[in-house]
Amino acid sequence: MKKAINLSVNGVSHSDEVEPRMLLVHYLRDVLDLTGTHVGCETSLCGACTVLLDGQAVKSCTVFAVQADGAAITTIEGLAHNGELHPVQEGFWEKHGLQCGYCTPGMIVTAAQLLDRNASPSREEICHGLEGNLCRCTGYQHIIEAVEYAAKKAGAQ
Amino acid sequence: MTNNYVGQRVKRTEDPRLIKGLAHYVDDITLPGTLHVSFVRSIYAHAKIKSIEIEAAQTVPGVVAVYTGQDIAGKIGPVPCASALPELKVPDHRVLAQDKVYFVGHPIAAVVATDRYAARDAIDLVMVDYEELPVVTDVEQAAAGGPVIHESFGDNIAYKMTSGEGDIDAAFAAADRTVKQRILHRRLAPIAMEPRGVLARYFPGEEELTLWSSTQIPHLMRTQVALMIGIPENKLRVITPEVGGGFGSKLNVYGEEALVSWISMQLGKPVKWIETRRENMQATIHGRGQVGDIEVAFKNDGTLLGLRYSVFADLGAYHQLLTPAIPTLTGLMLSGAYKIPAIQMNITGCFTNKMATDAYRGAGRPEATYVVERALDLVAADLKVDPTEVRRKNFPAPNEFPFHTATGLDYDSGDYEAALNKAQEIAGYAKLREEQKKARDEGRLVGIGVSTYVEICALGPSQAMPAGGWESATVRIEPTGKVTVLTGASPHGQGQETSFAQIVADELGVGINDITVIHGDTGIVQYGIGTFGSRATAVGGTAVLVAVQKLKEKAHKIASHMLQSDATRVSFEGGKYSLQKAAAAAATTGTSDPVVPVGEAPAGALPEPQTEGKTSLSIQDIALAAHLAKELPPDTEPGLSATYFFEPKNFTFPFGTHIAVVEVDRETGDIKFLRYVAVDDCGRVINPMLVDGQVHGGIVQSIGQALYEEVVYDEQGQLLTGTLMDYAVPRAKHIPDFELDRTETPSPVNPLGVKGVGEAGTIGATPAIVNAVVDALAPFGVTHLDMPIKPENVWRIINGH
Numbered sequence: 001m002k003k004a005i006n007l008s009v010n011g012v013s014h015s016d017e018v019e020p021r022m023l024l025v026h027y028l029r030d031v032l033d034l035t036g037t038h039v040g041c042e043t044s045l046c047g048a049c050t051v052l053l054d055g056q057a058v059k060s061c062t063v064f065a066v067q068a069d070g071a072a073i074t075t076i077e078g079l080a081h082n083g084e085l086h087p088v089q090e091g092f093w094e095k096h097g098l099q100c101g102y103c104t105p106g107m108i109v110t111a112a113q114l115l116d117r118n119a120s121p122s123r124e125e126i127c128h129g130l131e132g133n134l135c136r137c138t139g140y141q142h143i144i145e146a147v148e149y150a151a152k153k154a155g156a157q
Numbered sequence: 158m159t160n161n162y163v164g165q166r167v168k169r170t171e172d173p174r175l176i177k178g179l180a181h182y183v184d185d186i187t188l189p190g191t192l193h194v195s196f197v198r199s200i201y202a203h204a205k206i207k208s209i210e211i212e213a214a215q216t217v218p219g220v221v222a223v224y225t226g227q228d229i230a231g232k233i234g235p236v237p238c239a240s241a242l243p244e245l246k247v248p249d250h251r252v253l254a255q256d257k258v259y260f261v262g263h264p265i266a267a268v269v270a271t272d273r274y275a276a277r278d279a280i281d282l283v284m285v286d287y288e289e290l291p292v293v294t295d296v297e298q299a300a301a302g303g304p305v306i307h308e309s310f311g312d313n314i315a316y317k318m319t320s321g322e323g324d325i326d327a328a329f330a331a332a333d334r335t336v337k338q339r340i341l342h343r344r345l346a347p348i349a350m351e352p353r354g355v356l357a358r359y360f361p362g363e364e365e366l367t368l369w370s371s372t373q374i375p376h377l378m379r380t381q382v383a384l385m386i387g388i389p390e391n392k393l394r395v396i397t398p399e400v401g402g403g404f405g406s407k408l409n410v411y412g413e414e415a416l417v418s419w420i421s422m423q424l425g426k427p428v429k430w431i432e433t434r435r436e437n438m439q440a441t442i443h444g445r446g447q448v449g450d451i452e453v454a455f456k457n458d459g460t461l462l463g464l465r466y467s468v469f470a471d472l473g474a475y476h477q478l479l480t481p482a483i484p485t486l487t488g489l490m491l492s493g494a495y496k497i498p499a500i501q502m503n504i505t506g507c508f509t510n511k512m513a514t515d516a517y518r519g520a521g522r523p524e525a526t527y528v529v530e531r532a533l534d535l536v537a538a539d540l541k542v543d544p545t546e547v548r549r550k551n552f553p554a555p556n557e558f559p560f561h562t563a564t565g566l567d568y569d570s571g572d573y574e575a576a577l578n579k580a581q582e583i584a585g586y587a588k589l590r591e592e593q594k595k596a597r598d599e600g601r602l603v604g605i606g607v608s609t610y611v612e613i614c615a616l617g618p619s620q621a622m623p624a625g626g627w628e629s630a631t632v633r634i635e636p637t638g639k640v641t642v643l644t645g646a647s648p649h650g651q652g653q654e655t656s657f658a659q660i661v662a663d664e665l666g667v668g669i670n671d672i673t674v675i676h677g678d679t680g681i682v683q684y685g686i687g688t689f690g691s692r693a694t695a696v697g698g699t700a701v702l703v704a705v706q707k708l709k710e711k712a713h714k715i716a717s718h719m720l721q722s723d724a725t726r727v728s729f730e731g732g733k734y735s736l737q738k739a740a741a742a743a744a745t746t747g748t749s750d751p752v753v754p755v756g757e758a759p760a761g762a763l764p765e766p767q768t769e770g771k772t773s774l775s776i777q778d779i780a781l782a783a784h785l786a787k788e789l790p791p792d793t794e795p796g797l798s799a800t801y802f803f804e805p806k807n808f809t810f811p812f813g814t815h816i817a818v819v820e821v822d823r824e825t826g827d828i829k830f831l832r833y834v835a836v837d838d839c840g841r842v843i844n845p846m847l848v849d850g851q852v853h854g855g856i857v858q859s860i861g862q863a864l865y866e867e868v869v870y871d872e873q874g875q876l877l878t879g880t881l882m883d884y885a886v887p888r889a890k891h892i893p894d895f896e897l898d899r900t901e902t903p904s905p906v907n908p909l910g911v912k913g914v915g916e917a918g919t920i921g922a923t924p925a926i927v928n929a930v931v932d933a934l935a936p937f938g939v940t941h942l943d944m945p946i947k948p949e950n951v952w953r954i955i956n957g958h
Contacts, residue, residue, distance in 0.1 A: 021274070035185035036178015038401070040350050041434040045881040048350060076178030089176040093168055096846045099854065100650030101175030102350040102401030108176060127889040134881070136350050136402050137650050139853030139918075140889040 005069040009034065010078025018065045024058075025049045027065035028075060036076040036105045040134070047133030050106035051075045057113040059132070076105035079112060087150040087157075088112045097146030099137035107133045111147045120151050159731050160666055162659035166846040167669065169655045180399045183354035183371050184431045191356070192221055194417055194430040195276035197266040197283045198439065199258035202294070202510035202874020203306065204287040206256055206265065213282040214268055219275030222424060223283065224416075225266045226253040233419050234385040236412045238476035239623035242485070245316045248307045248508070250475040252385075252412030258287070259306060259474035260511050261876050262439025264412060269420060269428065292510045292874040296448055296471040299507040306474060306508045315472055315506040316481055320488045322563040323499025328463025332454035336535040341943040342447040342524050344471065344868035345861075346878070347517045348886055349649075351401020352432035353441060355414050357421035367394045368418050371401065373408045374687035375647050377624055379679045385415040386422070393418075397677030400649035404858070405516035406441050407649065408689040409478045438879050443868050444517020446471035447484065451528045454499075455536055459550045463499040466491055466528055470506045473513035479520075480513045481506050482623070486521030486613070492562035493529035494573045494611040494812055495551035500563040510874040516689065518858055519919040522612050530608045530924030531941065534931065538940055543590075544928065545581065548609045549574060555902075559807075568611065568810040569904050569912075571838070576900045577609050580814035580836040583898055589818060589832075597936060602821040602955075603831070604933025607814065608925035614913030615809040615906065616690030626805065628692070629685045630700035632661060632708050633798030636784040638777030640665060640672040645685010646697025647677035651851070651915065653693055656843045657701050660909070664705040665776050666732025683800065691811070691913030694843060699907040700803035707799035712779045715797075718790035719768045719782060735773035809904040809912035813837035815856075815925035817893075821933045826952030828864060828930055830893030835921065837897070840904040840912030848914050849897055855918015856895065861887045862919070863926040863944050 002017040009032060016031060028034045028051065037060060040048030044059035051060045052074040079086040088111045091097060098104040107130065114121060114129035121129065126147045127140075135143060174180040211223040229252060236250040254265045266283050270276035293303035299313040306313055329335060349371075356369040366388055372378050375395040383390040400407065413430055421428040432441065449468030455461050470484040488502035537544040552573040553560040560568040581587075589605055596603040619626040631643040642661055646653060658672040675681055688697070709729065716734030717724040726737050768774065768788070779797065782788055786795035818832035835852060842848050865885035869877040878884040903910030923944070930946050931939055937954050952958075 019274070026273075029185075030187075033187075034178070035181070038182070038351070039184070039431075040352070041881045043434065043880050043882060046350065046434075076176075080177060085176070092176050093172045096169065096850050098172065098175055099652070099850055100350065100400065100402040101171075101180055102182065102399075104175055105178045123894075127892075130889040134350065134886050134888065136348055136404070136858070136886065137854045138850055139855070139857035139895075140887075140892050141853045141895055142850055144889065 003066050005066055007068050007070060008072045010074060020064065020066050022065045023061055024063040024065045024068050025060035028060060034075050034077050038102055038105060040103065046103070047110060048103050048106040050109045050133065052109060052113060057110050076109055079108065086112060087154040088115065088147065090153065091146035091150035095142050095146040095149050097138060097143045103133060103135045107135060107143060111150065114147065115151055115154060119155060160663045162662045162669055163843050165844065167655055167659055167844055169652050170658060170669065171652065171654045182351055182399045182401055183356055183369050186356055186369055186398065188358055188427040191427040191429050192269050192271060192424065193273040193276045194420065194428060195268050195273065195280045196264045196436065197268065197280045197285065198436065199254065199261055199263040199265055201258060201287050201289055202261050202292045203290040203304070204258050205290060206254060206258060207286040207288055209266060210284040211266065213284070214279040217270070217275055217279040217282065219271040220268060220279045221271065222269040223266060224253065224420065226251065226255045229253055229416065229419070230255065233415055236475070237381045237410055237478060238480060239478050240476065240480065240482035241623060242316050242318065242481050245481055246310050248475055252416040261874055262436065262512060264440070267416060267420065269424065294509050294511060294870045294872060294874050296469045296507050296509055299509050300469055300505050306510060313508040315508055318485065318504045319501065320564070321501040322565060323463065325463050325465055325499045325501040328499035329454045332462050333457040334539060335452060335454050336532065336539050337450060337452045338531065338535055338941050339450050340528050340531060342445040342527065343944060344443045344446040344514065345517055345866050346438055346443055346868050346884055347404040347406035347441065349402030349404055349406055352434060352437040353407065353411065353413070354431040355417045356427060356429045357418040358427040359421045359425060361425050365392045365394065366418055366422065367396060368414065369396045369398060370414055371407055372397050373400070373403045373647065373649055373689050375677050375679050376645060376684050377687060378410055378414060381410040382415050382418055386419045394680040397647050403649040404518040405444065405520055405689060408516050408687065409442060434881060435879055438884060439876055440512055442477050442513050442515035444514060445524060446514040447487070447524050449528065451532050453532045453536055459536065459540055459542065459547045461495055461497045461551045464491055464497050464532070465501045467503040470504055471509050471511070471514060472506050473509055473511045475513050477513040477515045480515050483514065483516060483521040487524040489564050489566060490522045490525035490613055491529060492564050493526060494609050496553050497563055511870055518855065519916045520690070522916065523920045523923055526608070526610045526612070526920045527924045530610065530928065534928050535940060544607050545577060548577065566613065567807060569807055569906050570902050571611065571810060571812050572900065572902050573609060573812055576812060576836045576838050577814045579898060579900055580816050580834050583836065583896055584816045584832060584834040586816070602823060602933045604819050604821070604929040604931065606817045606925045606927065606929025606932055608921050608928065609814045610921035611810050611812040612916060612920045613808045614691035614811055614916070615695030615805060616692045617808045618805055625686055627686065627802050628697040628700045629683050629800065629802045630697065630704040631683065631798060631800040632701065632705040634776065634780035636781050638671070638780055640667055642672060642674045642701060643682045644674060644676050644697050644701060645682055646688050646693040647685065648688050648693060651688060651693055652847045653697070656694060656847060657698060659843055660698055660702050661705050664702070664709065666730070667776065691915040695809055695904070695907055695909070695911045695913045696803055696805055698843065698911060699909050700801050702909055703803060704799045704801040707801060708797060711799065712776060712797060714790055714793060715779050715783055716774050719774055719788055720771070733773045733775050734779065805906050807906045809840065809906050811837065811839045811912040811914060811917055813917060813921055815921045817925040817929040819929040819933055821930065821951055823955055826948035826955060828946065828948070828951065832896065833893040834896045836900060837914065837917050837921070838900045838902050839914035839917060841901060841910035842899065843911065851914045852897055852918050853895055855916060856922040857887050857892055858919050859922030860891060860926060863923050863946060865945050867945050
């Protein structure tokens with residue numbers, strides 16, 4: 001019953017046989033040991049499991065691994081390059097955009113996509129872009145500031 | 158160089174691993190051969206279990222074992238309740254249901270399988286035959302003789318309690334006026350983003366068990382789980398890795414923790430259970446859940462004379478760790494920020510067919526602040542004066558501290574008027590009121606809400622706590638000069654790795670990156686209490702401070718000996734012990750590097766500290782000498798380590814003023830924030846960035862409570878808010894742009910002068926928001942609204958329905 005999939009995760013190719021019902025988030029976490037992507041609600045409401053699938057932010061708790069066959073996935077572990085933090089990661093550190101850190105990977109990946117699409121978003125656009133991601137610790141203000149920081153930083157580069 | 162980390166906005170040392178996705182929460186830890194547990198949970202709120210058939214489940218490929226209540230009877234002790242109230246009825250709460258189920262989500266059977274999918278498949282094949290019983294979900298019905306939940310008790314009343322000081326009847330008799338209001342505090346779900354999770358591994362040879370758990374209280378859990386499953390406490394090691402939020406929901410000992418540990422001992426394999434969000438809504442504690450009547454007696458000039466609050470507390474079906482104690486905390490804080498000569502609290506704690514309530518961020522104190530701050534607005538409305546006027550009139554003055562309340566507390570320090578003044582100034586209060594008047598004339602519905610709160614924090618003296626109110630710390634300097642701090646205050650997002658390192662770095666004159674703060678491992682950290690009740694910095698941070706000071710006393714002795722000088726002639730500054738003549742010179746030479754820089758450690762022995770001809774020695778030199786132990790003063794123990802257990806003599810009482818300005822949309826009933834000003838006083842501030850973060854987060858949880866959140870059970874006890882689709886946690890678009898400021902009144906209770914800030918937002922903000930909405934709707938004759946204030950309710954008021 002298992003099905004073969006080939007996909008690239010953070011630039012590394014993987015070929016595996018998986019059950020058709022295996023969720024992408026479980027494939028990433030349990031098969032590839034990329035545990036930075038978290039599960040928070042299993043119903044795509046909290047966004048903790050957000051990853052980029054061919055550049056699109058998706059909730060990996062409601063995507064089957066087989067649906068990612070042939071795709072290029074970027075997880076939180078793949079955002080930094082050559083040890084250099086992604087501007088959004090830097091923003092979160094600089095502006096205290098995280099407390100417990102559980103929503104953070106999904107939040108950062110979503111914000112990275114947001115900035116890809118809109119290099120200098122307004123506060124309102126940031127809030128709209130993060131609407132699919134829940135944070136229970138920070139009250140969002142520092143997250144919004146983190147994204148603003150990243151936009152400014154990326155713009156300056 | 159003299160360090161100055163305390164008081165600065167220091168970026169968190171824990172963040173790099175978290176922002177890179179490299180941190181480890183419980184579910185990120187996998188051991189070879191780990192088995193997975195899935196639970197069969199009750200679909201009824203109250204029923205007899207007639208039979209359970211497990212055979213079909215056992216045939217699912219990968220299933221290793223299925224356990225029901227019968228299997229654990231007599232083998233695992235009851236889920237603990239630490240509250241000791243007089244004549245409290247404590248139901249026998251087992252980790253799996255015995256012959257009855259009492260709430261939707263009550264665990265009935267545990268299926269263990271080689272992977273989580275198989276375990277999840279198998280629970281659907283466990284056939285439970287139920288006989289439904291009458292259900293009671295309404296707390297007042299439960300008190301008034303609804304269906305009895307625990308038959309042996311005869312009724313649903315778990316306890317009754319009256320507290321308070323002063324002659325309450327005389328106060329009401331002497332009053333010019335009184336106000337009275339019935340107030341609801343709905344049940345809330347804490348919703349830590351990381352659900353609960355447990356991984357247990359038993360080592361049969363060593364007879365040792367390691368339990369990884371997402372908890373706020375690793376040591377208390379070790380003690381309780383050891384008692385429940387009958388393993389010696391020193392053979393159980395609890396490790397708390399990264400914890401993805403708690404808000405009180407992980408200040409508990411749950412049945413799953415003991416059961417998964419016990420299963421691991423039965424099967425000799427690592428066993429893991431990770432809670433689903435649906436389980437989290439059903440079977441992790443809820444917060445709040447009170448229905449009460451507040452009555453206030455006052456004079457025509459606004460002077461408060463007496464306050465009475467009679468409340469029914471919805472405890473749920475069973476007691477969790479602190480369930481019955483939470484409403485008593487409400488009783489303690491009913492004096493608010495005011496001089497009230499007579500206060501009476503009457504609690505009726507009742508069982509209902511729902512999950513237990515317990516500590517959710519604020520834990521009983523938000524309820525107190527909410528009723529008091531609502532009541533003050535009712536008094537102001539009754540007297541037709543500005544809400545700030547009544548508050549100002551009844552504040553104790555700064556020189557009246559320690560201030561004794563009629564709830565039996567002694568507030569440590571405070572300047573309530575200063576915080577109010579500052580908040581009014583930032584908000585431009587007088588101008589706001591003018592603008593509001595103008596807006597009303599234009600037909601717009603603008604409201605201004607004020608809350609001048611005080612909270613009880615830094616829990617607390619051990620007298621007031623079921624399991625000790627102190628905290629422990631060890632500070633040691635390793636032979637290579639690196640500093641290790643052990644704290645019992647295991648955090649779950651608060652940033653203690655940074656804030657505690659700030660304290661130590663300043664004391665020792667070392668760089669913050671040379672310090673590692675270790676927490677949450679009972680195998681490494683001596684006993685501790687945990688992080689809750691806004692206590693970590695005030696109690697745990699103080700333990701760290703005193704421990705490092707003790708360490709310095711010893712280092713001073715060793716340094717004086719090595720410098721061949723009298724201790725009084727040696728001074729410590731900038732990380733160096735210097736002969737006084739040389740002190741000034743040494744202080745300018747900067748923090749010395751560790752004796753052995755990282756990556757350059759010689760393969761053989763550590764270098765001998767060179768003392769010959771030296772006029773100063775670094776703290777790292779002393780650490781190495783203390784470990785080599787060749788040049789120590791007589792009667793000095795080798796090593797450089799100090800431990801301190803700090804027992805506070807009182808609670809601390811942070812306070813502040815929150816001002817919310819809202820506008821209500823006439824067409825939709827939607828509530829929009831125009832301004833949000835918060836001036837909080839949490840005593841001395843270690844890291845203002847972390848304090849702001851705590852305040853923001855708390856206020857947004859208050860916004861949730863005031864406007865969106867509510868755990869809803871129907872009359873049959875079915876949980877209608879079973880997912881995040883139905884339970885509305887605030888999102889980024891719901892928040893105002895916060896305008897924060899502070900006043901700083903140090904606490905005399907601890908040498909750091911800190912008071913605590915973790916719960917200020919959930920305590921101070923809710924009444925400000927509700928007061929603002931009520932104020933906006935005052936033209937419609939509204940004097941009170943119950944939370945959550947949904948657009949529909951508002952629309953009905955506006956449209957006269």
